[in-house]
Each structure stands twice: as C-alpha cells, then as structure tokens.
Amino acid sequence: MAYEKLKISTPSPVLSWANHELGNEETKMAKNVASLPFVFKHIALMPDVHLGKGALVGSVIATKEAIIPAAVGVDIGCGMCAIKTPFTGEQLEGKLKKIRQDIEAAIPTGFSENKDVEKTVTNWQKWRDFKELHRGVQDLEGKAMKQMGSLGGGKVLLLTVVI
Secondary structure, eight states, rough: OOEEEOOOSSSEEEEESSSSSSHHHHHOOOOOOHTTTTTTEEEEEEEEEEEESSSOOHHHHHEESOOOTTTOOOOOOOOOOOOOOOOOOOTTTTTTHHHHHHHHHSSTTTTTTOOOOOOOHTOOGGGGGGGGGGGGHHTTHHHHHTTTOOOOOOOOOOOOOOO
C-alpha cells in the first residue's frame, strides 16, 4: 500500500496511508500534531485514521526526547504498547517484514479471535464488572474473552525501529 505526503505546510511532513480523504478537522489535527517541536522525522496516518481528542486515532507520532501517552487519540478500545528490545537497527535490517508476519500469524488480527481462552484471561477480576455494562453488550463477555490479546478489528500492526 502506497502513502501520500499531505500537501500542508508543517515543520514535519505528514505521510498518509488513509483509505479516505481527510476532512477539515482531521487535516487541522494532523497539522497541529506535525507542528509539535519534538516530532521525529514525520507523522504517519494509518488507513482507518479518524478524529480523536488532541491527536488523530490511527496516527503514529514518533518523538525525540518526548513521550505522549494519550497520542492514540483517546479512542475506546484503541491502544498501543512500546516495548524496548535489546536489538539495534542494524540487527533488524531486512527482517522487519518477517517479524511482522510471525507476529500476525501468532496473534489474531481483524475480527479473528483466539481459539482458546487463556486461564489468566478467565481469572481476570474485572470480568465481574461486565454485568455493569449496557445490556446490549453484556452477552458479549465470551467474545471479549476470546479477543483479549488480539490486535482487534481493522487495526494495523506497525513495527518501528528507534535509532
């Protein structure tokens, strides 16, 4: 899938893989984030990018000497995890595609779910709070258990090497 460089004037470029035209508010939000002084190289917009609070949901914002925990756009169910590994960029050169394929083979993506529910998942104490949720979702507890640890629907797995 090819990206396009948005034609907006910002200190850091905005590269978009969006599968739709950005609206005025989305463009304004991308422009605001790309103008932050600690953005590293560029902002990346994923295919399902949409409005969030402060940042676009589905945007990837690499930073230099800064961390923005809420930069996932405060979308329900969206999240991200940064994991420091002992690997250098040179060690991973040419291997990221294979690593990504291996992760996607091991972890359900899209609307897929785990075949079995891990014991640690069923033992999670917060499942009892399901009865407090709206009646329309209370019967989805089993589905939620099978999707725990998945990459969810419509998500994109992005591997980034920090230099």
